[in-house]
Amino acid sequence: MVPTRAGHIALAGAPNAGKSSLLNRLVGAHLAIVSPKAQTTRAPIVGLVTTADTQLVLHDLPGLLDPRYPLHSRMLEAACEVLRRVDVILHLHPAPDAPAPGFWSLAGLELPREVPVLTVYTKSDLVSGERWVTPPGTFAVSSATGEGVAPLLEALRPLLRIGPFEYDPEEIGTQPVRFFAAEYVREGAFQVLEQELPYALAAEVEEFREHTRPMYIRVTLLVERESQKGMVVGRGGRTLKAIGQHARERLEALVGAPVFLDCWVKVSPNWRRNPAALDRLGFPERAPNAKRRASGPDRRTVLDPDS
Ligand SMILES: Nc1nc2c(ncn2[C@@H]2O[C@H](COP(=O)(O)OP(=O)(O)OP(=O)(O)O)[C@@H](O)[C@H]2O)c(=O)[nH]1
Ligand SMILES: [Mg+2]
Structure with a gap:
C-alpha cells in the first residue's frame, strides 16, 4: 500500500x-x-x-x-x-x-x-x-x-x-464560519469601495447565531474616521447593502444554508495603529521575529504621515 x-x-x-x-x-x-x-x-x-x-x-x-x-x-x-x-x-x-x-x-x-x-x-x-x-x-x-x-x-x-493525516479528509478549512463572515464582508468592501477606503476598514463579528434559520450574523464594519462612515453606508444605505449582499452570497455558498447578515458601521479611531484594537481584531502581537533583518536606513519602518 x-x-x-x-x-x-x-x-x-x-x-x-x-x-x-x-x-x-x-x-x-x-x-x-x-x-x-x-x-x-x-x-x-x-x-x-x-x-x-x-x-x-x-x-x-x-x-x-x-x-x-x-x-x-x-x-x-x-x-x-x-x-x-x-x-x-x-x-x-x-x-x-x-x-x-x-x-x-x-x-x-x-x-x-x-x-x-x-x-x-x-x-x-x-x-x-x-x-x-x-x-x-x-x-x-x-x-x-x-x-x-x-x-x-x-x-x-x-x-x-x-505519516498520518492531521485533519478529516472531508474538511477544506480549519477556521470557523465567523472568521469567514468577517473576511467576506471585507471582500465586499474591496469590491464596492473606491481607492484607499478598504484599507481603513476592518470587520468584526459581534453576534453569531449558528443554529437559527436563517443563520444570524451581525457584523460591524470599523472605519477610522467619521468622514468614512458615510462613504461606507452610501446614499440610502446602498453601498453597505451591496457589501452585505456580496458577503452573504459567499457565506451561503460556504455553509450551504441561508444566512441573515446584519451589517453596521462604527468608527474606531485609527484602529490600524491601536494595539488594543489590533489584539481584539485577531492581529496579536507576537514575539519579535528573529529571522527579520535589523532595520537599516533603507528599510526603516515608516509610519504614515497621518499617524
Ligand atoms: N489573469 C489572472 N489573474 C489572476 C490569477 N491569479 C490571481 N489573479 C488576479 O490577481 C489579483 C490578486 O490576486 P490575489 O489572489 O488576491 O493575490 P494575493 O497574492 O492573495 O494578494 P494579497 O492578499 O493582497 O497579498 C486578483 O485580481 C486576481 O484575480 C491568474 O492565474 N490569472
Ligand atoms: Mg491574498
Missing part, C-alpha cells in the same frame, strides 16, 4: 502575487478573499487538500512587505510565524513580472532556513501568448485556468513527511 504523506505548505510572496487565488484553486472553493488591490489578505488562511494518499495543509499568507504601520507589522509577523514552521514554502511571483527576486530577500527576511522553497510563477495565462518559457527548476501556474496545477501538486508530495 502507498504510505500516506502530509505536511504544511506556505503560499508566500509579495502582495498581489496571486496567493489567495491559488489557495482557492487548489482547495476548489472560494475560501480566501481575493481582490485586484494589494494587501487584501491580512491573516493566514488555512486550506486543506486531501487525496487518497496525500494531505496538504496550505497556508495562504499576507503579502510580504515593508510595514508602514502597526497593522502591517502584525500581518508580517503572522506570516513569518508560519514561514518558520512549514515543511515547504511556495514562493509565488507573477509570471508577467519575472524573474522572481530571491525569496529570503523579501521584506527583509533573513537567512535561509533548512526548508525547500519552490518558485512558482503565477498568472501564467497572462503570458501564454508571448511564448514565455518557465525558467528551469521553477513552476508556472494559472489560477484562472488551472494550467500547471497538477505538476505542482505532484512535485509537492515527495517533499512531505510519511
Whole structure:
C-alpha cells in the first residue's frame, strides 16, 4: 500500500502575487478573499487538500512587505510565524513580472532556513501568448485556468513527511464560519469601495447565531474616521447593502444554508495603529521575529504621515 504523506505548505510572496487565488484553486472553493488591490489578505488562511494518499495543509499568507504601520507589522509577523514552521514554502511571483527576486530577500527576511522553497510563477495565462518559457527548476501556474496545477501538486508530495493525516479528509478549512463572515464582508468592501477606503476598514463579528434559520450574523464594519462612515453606508444605505449582499452570497455558498447578515458601521479611531484594537481584531502581537533583518536606513519602518 502507498504510505500516506502530509505536511504544511506556505503560499508566500509579495502582495498581489496571486496567493489567495491559488489557495482557492487548489482547495476548489472560494475560501480566501481575493481582490485586484494589494494587501487584501491580512491573516493566514488555512486550506486543506486531501487525496487518497496525500494531505496538504496550505497556508495562504499576507503579502510580504515593508510595514508602514502597526497593522502591517502584525500581518508580517503572522506570516513569518508560519514561514518558520512549514515543511515547504511556495514562493509565488507573477509570471508577467519575472524573474522572481530571491525569496529570503523579501521584506527583509533573513537567512535561509533548512526548508525547500519552490518558485512558482503565477498568472501564467497572462503570458501564454508571448511564448514565455518557465525558467528551469521553477513552476508556472494559472489560477484562472488551472494550467500547471497538477505538476505542482505532484512535485509537492515527495517533499512531505510519511505519516498520518492531521485533519478529516472531508474538511477544506480549519477556521470557523465567523472568521469567514468577517473576511467576506471585507471582500465586499474591496469590491464596492473606491481607492484607499478598504484599507481603513476592518470587520468584526459581534453576534453569531449558528443554529437559527436563517443563520444570524451581525457584523460591524470599523472605519477610522467619521468622514468614512458615510462613504461606507452610501446614499440610502446602498453601498453597505451591496457589501452585505456580496458577503452573504459567499457565506451561503460556504455553509450551504441561508444566512441573515446584519451589517453596521462604527468608527474606531485609527484602529490600524491601536494595539488594543489590533489584539481584539485577531492581529496579536507576537514575539519579535528573529529571522527579520535589523532595520537599516533603507528599510526603516515608516509610519504614515497621518499617524
Ligand atoms: N489573469 C489572472 N489573474 C489572476 C490569477 N491569479 C490571481 N489573479 C488576479 O490577481 C489579483 C490578486 O490576486 P490575489 O489572489 O488576491 O493575490 P494575493 O497574492 O492573495 O494578494 P494579497 O492578499 O493582497 O497579498 C486578483 O485580481 C486576481 O484575480 C491568474 O492565474 N490569472
Ligand atoms: Mg491574498
